[in-house]
Amino acid sequence: MKAAILSSFSKRFRGLLPGSPARDSSFAVFVPCRDIHTFGMDAPIDVAFADHMGRVLVSRRAVGPRERVRCVSAKVAIERLASTEPWFEVGDNVFADIERKI
Template sequence: MIYKDGLEIPLKAELADSFFKRFKGLMFRKSMASESALLLSPCNAIHTFSMRFPIDVVYLDSAARVVHVEKSVQPNKIGKTIKSATSILELNAGMAEKMSLKSGDLLEIVKTS
């Protein structure tokens, strides 16, 4: 579960916490469910090679504070490297705006079983 300002955001984040899971990310998937996200940790840069759909990329620091947002990153691109980021939340394109995510926002990411 993901919370912003104490309010639940209706997204379930899949955790990519190994080298292979982070490298594979969303490659080769046809789509991602609208209520889904991918949390890459540790991570401070991404690529969208072999992806089939655009994504929003939310860079988070160690406190889960948003340090940068890239909207609608198209397939086969290299995203920015943000040195202060320790994890990245990948969302369907348009979700960052829909959720009003911006630099400085503090998120709480709670692991559920």
């Protein structure tokens, strides 16, 4: 399992866009982040927003291109290319549940 930690503006801006280095990772962690969009994406993504304690506040699967998802209380977003594999659910803790969910 390989994670891409995206903490600079330029890395967060590129995110999982085609050709970005993060695309080769199992998932990407956006810090800080409370608002994502999929403009420019060529595939759907799964996204989860978590608070400062790692508690998942919003979880969406298969978010298609040209969409926007936000969670004003979030501190972090986790994304991956959409998959049928298990994913975070509201109330999960991203720190405790990451091995089971990704």
